[in-house]
Amino acid sequence: MNLSARLKKIIEILDLPTTVADIGTDHAYIPIYLAQNSECSAIIASDAKKQPYQVAVEHVQRAEVSKRVEIRLGSGLSVLKEEEVETVIIAGMGGPTIKEIIATDYKLAQQLEQIVLQPMAGAASLRKWLVDNRFKITDEKLVRGQKAEKIYQVLRVEPGIMDIDDDFLLELGPKLIENREELLVEYLDELKENWKNIMDKIAINAPQHEKINELEHKIDRLEEVKEWL
Numbered sequence: 001m002n003l004s005a006r007l008k009k010i011i012e013i014l015d016l017p018t019t020v021a022d023i024g025t026d027h028a029y030i031p032i033y034l035a036q037n038s039e040c041s042a043i044i045a046s047d048a049k050k051q052p053y054q055v056a057v058e059h060v061q062r063a064e065v066s067k068r069v070e071i072r073l074g075s076g077l078s079v080l081k082e083e084e085v086e087t088v089i090i091a092g093m094g095g096p097t098i099k100e101i102i103a104t105d106y107k108l109a110q111q112l113e114q115i116v117l118q119p120m121a122g123a124a125s126l127r128k129w130l131v132d133n134r135f136k137i138t139d140e141k142l143v144r145g146q147k148a149e150k151i152y153q154v155l156r157v158e159p160g161i162m163d164i165d166d167d168f169l170l171e172l173g174p175k176l177i178e179n180r181e182e183l184l185v186e187y188l189d190e191l192k193e194n195w196k197n198i199m200d201k202i203a204i205n206a207p208q209h210e211k212i213n214e215l216e217h218k219i220d221r222l223e224e225v226k227e228w229l
């Protein structure tokens, strides 16, 4: 199984071996990879939609790992029994969808040992929600997408309290900064560019809008972080 850089990064951040469910698996590449390359004793792949579920079934059969990977159809963590797995992966979805999946089965999520998340967008508000809801971020990584078009964030979290006195760090990624993660400067520059674009758009109709000051302040703080690196 030849994984994309994004999926490889998800594997890299996992504490292995473990018992694991890949929620929203689609192609089932991660479960297949784990079946072929790890000692994980239970591997579940699930998807909410029939078509990706069928794709997962076909891929798992073709890879001849049906005995190691169990495929389930259903939404979010509802496919799991409490304490059935130690680890959940939720990747390739928007931050709000990931938040919804965790919030819907919060009790089960709070019993997990690790949750690996790879939001396609909305990582900052996902982080804030997680920390406000008794999850702590234990590791974070960055990876450039296949077409070099975008840098993705991968988070490993676990139940617990994370003391963060500065929400701006949560916006950037506290572990990314602490670990001086590879690609960090490029990622911060991308973020700055996004904020500048938003400022320019707002300024067309409302040059005095308070959001512009807010974004200017954030860009100043981002520059301070870059200097510290």
Ligand SMILES: C[S@@+](CC[C@H](N)C(=O)[O-])C[C@H]1O[C@@H](n2cnc3c(N)ncnc32)[C@H](O)[C@@H]1O
Pocket (backbone or CB within 6 Å): 023, 024, 025, 026, 027, 046, 047, 048, 049, 052, 074, 075, 076, 077, 090, 091, 092, 093, 097, 101
């Ligand atoms: C873009 S694919 C990502 C596939 C894979 N996880 C990856 O990162 O490459 C998103 C998948 O999540 C599934 N999905 C969306 N919401 C879901 C939910 N609430 N529960 C389970 N699967 C969901 C979709 O059906 C789709 O197959």
